[in-house]
Amino acid sequence: MTGIPIRNLYYLLGYAWDLLEEAETWQVELENLPTGLDLLTRLILRGTQRLLRRGIDHGYMAQADVLTTIRGRIDFTASARRMLMERAKVQCDFEEFLPDLLHNRILKSTLRNLQAYPEVAQRQRSEVHVLLRRMEGITPLKIRSTHFGSVRLHRNNAHYALLMHLCRLVNANLLVCEETGKTTFKNFMREKGQMAKLFQSFVYNFYRKETQFVVSQEVPIDWDSQEPNPLLPSMKADLILKRKDRTIVVECKFYEEALQTHYLGTSPKLHSTHLYQLSTYLQHLQPGLDGTPPEGLLIYPATGIQFSTDLVLAGKRIRACTLDLMEPWNLIAEQMHRFLVQGHSYPHIGYS
Template sequence: MHTKPAKPIIIQLTEYENKLFQLDEIAYSARIELYEKYKTQVDIEFISYKREEHWKLKAKEWVGYIPVTPELHLKINPKVPIQNLFGMLEYAYNLKGFRFLEGLMDCESLENFYNNLAHILADKVLERCRKGLYRTYLPKTQQLSYVRGRLDVQQLIQKPWNVKLKCDYEEHTPDVKENQILAWTLYIIGRSSLCSERVSPTIRKAYHALQGLVTLQPCSAHDCIARQYNRLNPDYQLLHSLCRFFLENSSPSHERGNYKTLPFLVDMAHLYELFVAEWLNKNTPQTYFLKQQYPIEISQNRHFIIDILLCDAATGKTIAVLDTKYKASESTVNTDIHQMISYANTTKCNQAFLIYPKDLTQPLDIKSDQIRVRSLTFSLDDNLDRAGQTFLKNLFLLIPQNSH
């Protein structure tokens, strides 16, 4: 008789929080795993305090779930109120406005949110399978015993003894990138440690519905962005937005031996950047437009990417450069100030803003030649839309009218 594996010990942290553990609470294998593979997400340090020896763990700017070893899992909770975390995800992944998300706002944890969103994706994939998967024509070349499409006459003349005919034709197939993204995402979700007993069967069912029709190909979150949709597949836009959320926050590279469970980790700094950009995109007055993730080439081998450019809709002129900084400190560091001056110089504007989730103890307001660099707050502590309107009002109060 097979015995059920013992449930892992779950250590809970909050982002940017320090926590002490007795030496025997964290096994050697888990310490090595944390140090070697998760140093970006968690600091682990041996300390001796008042003749007692401990391990100190400090979560960085990531939240989520790390199955460190089969025996030990790490859960990192957000400092942001859980409802606001969901609100950020809605904006960042263009899910805002879909009615099915309303019920998710009552989730008490990131695991619940993950499970419910995974269930929605699997349900919608099954629904699409019942209607029929999106298909398109792909060019194909094959040796056939009958003529299909265009016959390669040149080969027939050169090799008349070959009974197989080389044909070029187009095949109407569902084995296209649009469906491969769905299959890969369901595969990744199925290997996570977060799927509950209620959700796992639906994930498996949806994945098996695609098997045999769609090749399992590794896909990235980038594959889900800026895809072309038509009257035959408008519902895929939502499916791919959901897939992007899972693929961007799952790390298939973190594997150890035969232990194949994948972590689910949200980079809060990246999420804050996406959220602020998407919120502004939807709420900025029409007299302006935004350029997001704007690349600037300094030289042949050097370039940088600006988070947000605020531009005048009438002239196309850049009015201000904006950069998000998720971890609010007492004051702005000099490297950030120099970076913003460089951004402003390059884009030929004189207004630059660093955006923080909390008010700085020492707000920034400096001028270098003609360029003015200031700090602003887009708070995550209260209602997000209300915080956004306050941020927008303060931003436009600080931008001189003659800069347009």
């Protein structure tokens, strides 16, 4: 799924992270960006420039130092052990208002990694160099994935959220070979796991923000069993959309091929395992408050093939369709809304 236009990738990420409004205030120029890394780098640059104009986040941090005047609390044990008082000094523990916070350290370290990567355009690396000179007092660190889980954002520094998402995505794919020291960027648009998660989050936030449905994500579904059994596997739907008159179970399938062909010369078919899975969810999901049976929706991202077809399996209506990510963004939004319109399908396969 590497053919997604950069502008569409920008919107997909913005919706997936629920930060599209924030990204649009950065006024990022999306032209002349050949790769996903170019997009991420430009977003980080613009976001950091905006952050520095606003004022970088500071916080009170514990410090310990040997001083000639008392500041904060005297550490008598350390002072006595080091015989500081004989030299008219004491060791003090105090707090200082500093920018050396974890989210600032992650941002600075990500910028340093981008500056060192030769595939980043020279102009952008020059911009990184200027920004790094303005980030004094922040200690770089070797970023690990666990660092992002330790970042604590609140109302006063929530504007860091988009930058942290961007830094996480860059550092998950910017790999350094320990033997040669050579840095490579793994194209995250080729990584099925990463893109599947982003695509599901995009669909979730799009329907949550752009429709009247109440949308839930990663929803457990109970087996319609008379007795509980610990050997029964868990069932969890990607999304469930609810309103008074409809319940729609949505499964987002990030597959390179939306249809499969078992034998040479045979016509392509829907993935049977996806239909089995969604049918099982619908069979065990209770009807809505008005007794309306739940519906199913299978969404496949595609960069060429198009189809939308309605099925009725065991009395449950299922729609399987592709979202053409090569279209202009306004047409992609129209497709997303059209998937929810009952009776609107085109069963024949088409190619754009």
